Amino acid sequence: MKTKRFHARSMSEGLKKISAEFGDEAIILSNRKVGSGVEILAAVEHPAADRMYQYSEPDGAEIIRATNTDREPVDKEHLMGLLSSIGPLKKNPAAQAVTQLSGYQKKHAEYNQPKAQIQSKPQVHKPAKPQSSPRAMTTNKSAAATRSGAGESREISGMRSEIQDLRRLLEQQSQELRKIIPLRHGANESVDPVAEKLSQFGLSIDLVKMLLAEVPVSLGNEDRWKQALAIVSSRIETCQTELVRKGGIYAFNGLTGSGKTTSLAKLAARFVMEQGADQLLLVSMDQFRIGAQDTLKTLSKILQCDFISPDDTLTLEDVLQRYSRSKRLILIDTCGSREGTEYFLDSLAAGTMSSKVRNILVIPSTTTMDVIQDYMDRFSRYPFYASVLTKVDESCRLGPALSLVMEKQLPMAYWTDGQNIPEDIHVARGHHIVSRAITSWRKRYEQKPDAYSRNAEQHLMVN
Template sequence: MKIKRFVAADMRTALRMVRAEHGPDAVILSNRRTEEGVEIVAASNYDEDAVQRALIEAQRASEPAPAPAAPTPAAAPAPAPHDFAAAMAAALATPTARAVSVLPPEVVMAHPAAPAGPAPAASAPAPEPAPPAASPAPTLAAVPAPVAPADDEQLRAMREELAQMRAMIEREMHRLTDERLRGSPVRLAAMELMEDYGFDAGITRDIVLELPADTPMHRGRGLMLGLISRRLPVCPVDPLEAGGVIALVGPTGAGKTTTIAKLAARFVAEHGPRDIALVTTDTSRIGGREQLYGYGRQLGIAVHEADSDAALIQLLQRLQDYRLVLVDTAGLGQRDRALANQLNWLRAARNVSTLLVLPANSHFADLDEVVRRFGPARPQGVVLTKVDETGRLGSALSVVVDHQLPLTWVTDGQRVPEDLHRANAASLVLRLEDLRRAADKPNIPEADHAVA
């Protein structure tokens, strides 16, 4: 194993030096910023077992001896517990580790967490290291965290350093990719347009990379929309036609109750009110169940309540002869402690399909958190609501693509059931521009409206 320190003005130059010296199989051990720029410590022919033994030997060397012993002329000072690189170098220089790997003199450096200063040199001259193996794919692998160092604080520090190093490399690679994309006019225009639509940076980069650099400008937008449409997952089967028990879950204000009324009205128009039943678990919130009861009276559908998991199981057993049962869950925030209990009710009841209701007028990060928090419910699809209330539909579509949750229905208004539509990928991407322009229009004063 060969370990060497590289110093350059920026990260890109340092990584290029690592590739030139160690080849594509180099392993980055540490990195830090210095007065000269960026310092990277990398190794070739990395042997994790040797590093583990080196850490154990260094730990033993740093522990105080039980009894004073006669000093050895060639003894080197014990490295500090937090000096990972120096401790590894000193331990690998011992006779037990020399059989596995020998460090060259230039390897010894200070750990990023320790102050810069002279480090102990290796105790034996290094033989000529073997040349690194060539590989067709030029990639840099991150060093895995040691599994059993004795010092928990040292382990945490190493993990934090590896996480920071990985984030730094990812940011640098994304910056290089963005610079390359901006070199093509059609790709630059597509990137700016997707950002205006509200798409996440990750999916924007992926879509624009698929766009040929020599595409004519007048065809760029159409090709970009086609690439987005191909990535959108859409449920091929209408859950209403499949029937069974369908529970709608989602955060407060997502529009679950109104969506259930639209679904019920659509089913009643095609099959009649005798084969459908409504269930609400929102028994504590003021006005929650009253709204569903009002929709039930208008449509001639029976509405039932369940205030516990046992009551929900018994109720669903009584309603098993119905072709369709729609369950309206309580509106809870994604960080509400009662959310876990609510989701446990659905998991206890068998044969329940879950759909996640996502409001399209929310930010990408908030929608992503909602999907993660409601993950224990194992949603089989997504109902996208409030599409008419956003000008940046790309945020919601990015979340759907990232988590690969099939779209089932889309709602864009309060009318029951006219504002409920089956999800269609082509229709959604074609609305991106219309929604953005509608959101950017100035407000029209009430004085400009004609008064009857």
């Protein structure tokens, strides 16, 4: 193992120096402020002696350029082998050592730590020692009641009236919901099975209401159900031309861990297999975490395409100005945190190329859609061009995600159902995603029909 102290003006400059000399395997042992700069102690098992690519401009933006002489003709099978070797994208463990530097970075480190580590010191709440015996407590209680009898009864009656108000409100809401959704129908007021099923599937109340209004009651339930799903399939907007074929500049936005980098990697690999590597540029806007760029760097080496990480010396605007004509596809990876998204959007706004960049929203189907809605509202100043629905393989109900894209009229470009690069990504087609959603939901529904039945009415009440 080799260790070395690196001095730099800033942490990011230091990390670049380490990366240039020690490569991606470097581990940060310690760091401290020295004068106006930083000193970082780094170690590496085997210094990267023979690199496949030269890091040009080591003191400026990191550019890995795959020259034409580096490139070999694309051999799909060989490429698939290399891609499968990178497997699910992993965070660089060194990131966690470094991310203790600032409050912001610390926040990231916590995000990336497994839960068990975050909660390494669970707070044990011991039951409070009784101050006195139960008998004494009763005595104390009644004494206290006597002392402040009038005050307490006022408090209790206040609470009682609040509870009654709440109950009235709930009853009112539930009556309104029953009016909206014909949950019960027929002489014996039985539950409308189609309404129930649609809500169990996770569609929003507005959507269920709209669907029920469109499917004639005269049809049998099975036909009403099928017709409702056909309407859902036809109302999911999808991109007419596949993005990879269309080309352009696409930035992947979304919550931390939503699958941005993995989806980008899948599309990059797809593009290289179809059109070769020289027309592709990968850009990482995730400057905040040391390990964040490693995946894209590794990917660019495997795919033999260019990679750039803009910074103060070469801004995003410079990169886009320079490469938007020569590259057919530019894929930009962003950092999922609020700060990371803002950094990216601010960098975009600072230049003149923002209208050329299409923002893709990566929606993990395993998350509650309130969170996604909140993210969309927060960054609404830049409209999203399309969405990628991820982790379909891990989700039991796609209804909420489908409701969101339909209600927001956000076209779906792709959906993903696994960690394999590039296989587990599919061009979005309404009927395809709905039938996949129904198949996986039905599997679980048939396994636990009771649980779903119990939840159905509740779902209608709370949504």
